[in-house]
Amino acid sequence: MATALHNLSEYDAAAVPSGKGRRFVIVVAEWNAQVTNAMAEGAIKTLKQYDVADDNIIIKHVPGTFELTFAAAKCIRNNECDAVICLGCVIQGETRHFDFICEGVANGLSALNAEGKIPVIFGVLTTDNLQQALERSGGKLGNKGIEAAVTALKMI
Ligand code: DLZ
Secondary structure (H helix, E strand, O other), X not given: OOOOOOOOOOOOHHHOOOOOOOOEEEEEEOOOHHHHHHHHHHHHHHHXXXXXXXXXXXXXXXXXXXXXXXXXXXXXXXXXXXXXXEEEEEEOOOOOHHHHHHHHHHHHHHHHHHHOOOOEEEEEEEEOOHHHHHHOEEEOXXXXXXXXXXXXXXXX
């Protein structure tokens, strides 16, 4: 259960399968780069920890979270990997832009998952402020990038 005191990235290490010989694309949104880069670091470290070779971890960047769907769709179309990990961070502003981006990327990545070709991981933080995002990207509430990598390993 997600609470303010619980590290959300705690997981049973023994239950995570090896990623040996598997290939992963990590798509990282450039908006809120301080947060998304920290998530990417967590994801890369975790994949390596589970035997994924450096050459089998491909990092791609997109301008914002909204563009994650396009990049993931292209990876799937080009048979680039066994799983795509999408990392973004949307922070609530004064307008409804937040809602449209969150809804757009959630629907987009869900649709790709429903195609059932390869797993597309939703590593997107949707927070009220930067502080909440920092707490979830290497702060006291863990690192969503680690969770996304663990999810990818389990899904493949
Ligand atoms: C425009 C925008 C805004 C206001 N906020 C964010 C954000 O908090 N996080 C994020 O990843 N991207 C944001 N963007 C950019 C959109 O994701 C997208 O890049 C643009 O709308 C262009 O399609």
